[in-house]
Amino acid sequence: xxxxxxxxxxxxxxxxxxxxxxxxxxxxxxxxxxxxxxxxxxxxxxxxxxxxxxxxxxxxxxxxxxxxxxxxx
Amino acid sequence: xxxxxxxxxxxxxxxxxxxxxxxxxxxxxxxxxxxxxxxxxxxxxxxxxxxxxxxxxxxxxxxxxxxxxxxxxxxxxxxxxxxxxxxxxxxxxxxxxxxxxxxxxxxxxxxxxxxxxxxxxxxxxxxxxxxxxxxxxxxxxxxxxxxxxxxxxxxxxxxxxxxxxxxxxxxxxxxxxxxxxxxxxxxxxxxxxxxxxxxxxxxxxxxxxxxxxxxxxxxxxxxxxxxxxxxxxxxxxxxxxxxxxxxxxxxxxxxxxxxxxxxxxxxxxxxxxxxxxxxxxxxxxxxxxxxxxxxxxxxxxxxxxxxxxxxxxxxxxxxxxxxxxxxxxxxxxxxxxxxxxxxxxxxxxxxxxxxxxxxxxxxxxxxxxxxxxxxxxxxxxxxxxxxxxxxxxxxxxxxxxxxxxxxxxxxxxxxxxxxxxxxxxxxxxxxxxxxxxxxxxxxxxxxxxxxxxxxxxxxxxxxxxxxxxxxxxxxxxxxxxxxxxxxxxxxxxxxxxxxxxxxxxxxxxxxxxxxxxxxxxxxxxxxxxxxxxxxxxxxxxxxxxxx
Numbered sequence: 001x002x003x004x005x006x007x008x009x010x011x012x013x014x015x016x017x018x019x020x021x022x023x024x025x026x027x028x029x030x031x032x033x034x035x036x037x038x039x040x041x042x043x044x045x046x047x048x049x050x051x052x053x054x055x056x057x058x059x060x061x062x063x064x065x066x067x068x069x070x071x072x073x
Numbered sequence: 074x075x076x077x078x079x080x081x082x083x084x085x086x087x088x089x090x091x092x093x094x095x096x097x098x099x100x101x102x103x104x105x106x107x108x109x110x111x112x113x114x115x116x117x118x119x120x121x122x123x124x125x126x127x128x129x130x131x132x133x134x135x136x137x138x139x140x141x142x143x144x145x146x147x148x149x150x151x152x153x154x155x156x157x158x159x160x161x162x163x164x165x166x167x168x169x170x171x172x173x174x175x176x177x178x179x180x181x182x183x184x185x186x187x188x189x190x191x192x193x194x195x196x197x198x199x200x201x202x203x204x205x206x207x208x209x210x211x212x213x214x215x216x217x218x219x220x221x222x223x224x225x226x227x228x229x230x231x232x233x234x235x236x237x238x239x240x241x242x243x244x245x246x247x248x249x250x251x252x253x254x255x256x257x258x259x260x261x262x263x264x265x266x267x268x269x270x271x272x273x274x275x276x277x278x279x280x281x282x283x284x285x286x287x288x289x290x291x292x293x294x295x296x297x298x299x300x301x302x303x304x305x306x307x308x309x310x311x312x313x314x315x316x317x318x319x320x321x322x323x324x325x326x327x328x329x330x331x332x333x334x335x336x337x338x339x340x341x342x343x344x345x346x347x348x349x350x351x352x353x354x355x356x357x358x359x360x361x362x363x364x365x366x367x368x369x370x371x372x373x374x375x376x377x378x379x380x381x382x383x384x385x386x387x388x389x390x391x392x393x394x395x396x397x398x399x400x401x402x403x404x405x406x407x408x409x410x411x412x413x414x415x416x417x418x419x420x421x422x423x424x425x426x427x428x429x430x431x432x433x434x435x436x437x438x439x440x441x442x443x444x445x446x447x448x449x450x451x452x453x454x455x456x457x458x459x460x461x462x463x464x465x466x467x468x469x470x471x472x473x474x475x476x477x478x479x480x481x482x483x484x485x486x487x488x489x490x491x492x493x494x495x496x497x498x499x500x501x502x503x504x505x506x507x508x509x510x511x512x513x514x515x516x517x518x519x520x521x522x523x524x525x526x527x528x529x530x531x532x533x534x535x536x537x538x539x540x541x542x543x544x545x546x547x548x549x550x551x552x553x554x555x556x557x558x559x560x561x562x563x564x565x566x567x568x569x570x571x572x573x574x575x576x577x578x579x580x581x582x583x584x585x586x587x588x589x590x591x592x593x594x595x596x597x598x599x600x601x602x603x604x605x606x607x608x609x610x611x612x613x614x615x616x617x618x619x620x
Contacts, residue, residue: 014166021159022341024333036295040327044158045381048374051162055169055371062169062367066603 006065010058017051081409082230084418084423092271092426093252120614137222139383141401142489147387149393149405150305150324153332154489155384156339161377164344167371172348173363174510177602177609178595180358185615187354187506190447193619194509196591197517198450203448203503203524209349209472211499212439214483214491215350216476217437219428221401221488223249224480226424229405246480249425257433258466272430275423279408283389283420284382287411293390294434301388302326316421320542326388331561333553338566339493346496346565349506352431352438358613362604403487432473440469441615458616485548486540493551497565501527504569504576510600515592516580523576531568538564594620 001009020026027043034042137574138157146154175190184190187208227245240247288294305324315321323329328336360366374512387400390407397406408420444464449456456464485491505520540549552561583589602609 010310011170014169017166018163021162022337022532024328028327028330028333030327033295036293036298038298038327040152041155041298041381041385043160044155044337047159047162048377048381051165052291052371053372055165055367055374058166058169059364059367059371062173066364069601070603070605 003065003069006061010061013054013058013061017047017054021047025065078414078417080414081418081421083492085230085416085421086270088275088419088422088446089252089425092422092429095271101443110227134146136218136431137424138489138492139380140404140424140427141222141225142487142492143380143384143405144390145400145487146389146489147384148525149309149400149487150326151322152325152328153339154338154387154400154611155381156336156343157384158377158381159337159340160343161380162339162374165370165374167344168348168357169367171507171510172357172366172370174600175506176353176358176360176363176366178510178599180604180609180611180613181599181602181606182595183610183613183617183619185358185613185619186351186442186446187349187502188442189619191502191505191509192446194513195505195515195517195520196593197521200505200517200524201446202451203521204505205442207498207502207524207528208349208442209439209468209608211346211474211495212351212435213472213475214479214495216432216435216473217479217483218492219432220246220249220253220476220480221491222428223425225401226405226421227516228399229409230421242349243465243481246477249429250473250477253429253432253436254470255474257436257469272423272426275419276427279420279423280383282412282416283386283408287386287389287393287407289395290411297385297388297392298326300392304391314559315542322541334555335561335563338563339551342500342563342566342569343493343496343568345503345507346499350435350438351442352435355434355438355441361606361611364603373490377447432476436469436472436476437465439472440465440467443468443472445615454590461616483548484546486550490548490551493563493565494548496563497531497535497551497568498528500565500569501572504573513593514580515576516583516588517590519576519579519583522579523572523574526575527568527572530571531564534564534568 021044027040028037029040030038032039143154143157146152175187178184178193179190182189182193183267184193186205188201188205189525191204192198224243224246227248232245232248288297291297291300305326308324309316312321320595348357358367360369383404386404386407390403393407393411395403395406395410397403405421405424412420444461448468449461453460479491483491483494485494499525502516504523508515533551534552536547538548538550538553540546543549551563551565553564553567554560555562555567604611
């Protein structure tokens with residue numbers, strides 16, 4: 001994978017983690033509730049593991065990118 | 074004197090003294106050469122591994138902010154306080170993208186502070202001075218929030234009263250300030266690093282008990298949410314006239330559509346602000362390589378989950394029937410009411426120590442900024458190592474004293490507003506620092522002008538904001554109407570946009586006029602450099618000059 005393709009992929013992966021939490025109308029409701037939590041609260045908490053997974057994948061991509069870069073030197 | 078049991082107070086005192094003693098002992102821990110130099114005092118010798126660094130970074134973010142300030146908003150029926158959760162989600166991808174570049178350029182050129190970077194990048198001493206001053210100023214209200222956190226715990230324990238005498242009334246605050254100042258002064262960064270272990274252990278225990286034990290005692294989260302919603306509905310009904318007149322804010326468990334922009338802009342603004350604070354930059358630059366920054370960005374959100382559940386303790390307090398006039402006492406009061414005495418003592422200690430550690434880290438980072446970018450750059454160019462270390466110690470005291478003044482004289486509705494005021498200021502360094510990591514199109518004088526306009530505009534607007542129901546008061550809200558609209562938005566966010574606008578317009582003008590833009594000390598290759606590359610220092614030396 002070329003460096004620019006790799007970084008485009010990283011940006012695409014990270015974008016939802018930045019954009020989704022800021023789209024308040026998306027989760028601004030009481031229902032459906034989960035384990036007693038209104039949607040508004042559990043949805044935002046649920047975004048945390050989603051962001052973790054995306055960032056971990058991005059981490060491995062970036063790490064591989066750094067390795068390639070070092071190998072070329 | 075005390076309205077809590079002797080047991081709770083004794084347990085609290087035990088942990089508090091333990092931490093204080095650790096703070097002093099820390100001066101001897103992993104001692105390298107001598108404590109008299111800035112390097113030793115300010116960066117703890119930088120022998121910290123990933124594990125300790127992880128604790129230190131966590132300590133910066135999960136503090137009285139989490140235990141006291143955020144739950145206070147939810148307790149008071151201001152659901153907007155939950156913005157802390159999207160804030161701490163959004164911040165990590167941003168750190169992932171921006172900060173490895175800052176690490177690389179700093180480790181190649183020996184930059185220790187954001188002001189160093191700005192000076193090298195834009196060849197502008199005034200701009201570097203502006204960035205340094207902003208960092209120091211913005212840190213003060215953030216530390217003030219921590220002091221408020223300690224203060225309310227001491228109040229709930231019955232130390233200090235609503236006495237008319239200002240000294241007796243604020244005694245808890247002065248005690249907290251004195252302890253913090255004393256041990257940071259003697260031990261530097263080693264104190265917070267060692268204490269972070271005690272702190273995080275206490276905090277995890279308290280959080281787990283609080284989010285598992287308390288809801289089962291109160292009929293589960295279902296019951297907690299419905300009790301909170303009912304209490305808000307009742308309050309809104311009782312105060313219907315006052316709400317209609319605008320003298321009381323309506324309560325709600327979910328922000329009204331009117332506040333969507335406020336919510337999103339508070340989250341994004343806080344996220345953009347966080348990593349420009351001097352203490353965040355110190356933490357990031359002390360990591361081993363670029364990869365560690367990204368790994369931390371992937372791992373740290375684990376803390377955000379706890380932050381969210383802690384925020385909800387504001388609702389738990391309502392469900393448990395906690396009645397306090399100062400909403401910031403809600404969580405400490407909840408712990409006192411619901412926990413056995415000895416564990417209430419542990420919980421109080423966790424909150425207080427959780428405020429002390431970040432306050433110490435923040436004041437040290439701001440102090441280093443003073444010594445390196447103001448004292449050595451402008452006042453005493455040939456300063457010796459001992460003089461610099463002494464300056465940092467004095468400066469860290471002054472920063473804490475400044476924080477004390479914020480608590481005493483800037484009477485905000487919520488402590489959270491103090492931190493958001495700091496955010497308004499630190500955000501004004503965004504164009505110079507973060508945009509500067511990607512390119513050098515902005516003109517150095519345009520950046521300085523944009524910064525100045527942003528600082529003045531943000532401060533004036535924040536000052537002019539009255540509290541709800543108290544016309545003529547100041548610093549009453551972090552929100553203001555976005556220019557030419559009626560939409561409420563975080564002042565820091567609006568101000569950053571105005572700053573960027575001024576910077577862009579003036580850049581075009583200055584370039585057209587051919588005004589000298591200085592020489593860039595960095596090259597594009599510097600921003601991707603990693604450990605093992607040519608000229609990349611493994612550890613930064615805060616006493617060496619940038620190059």
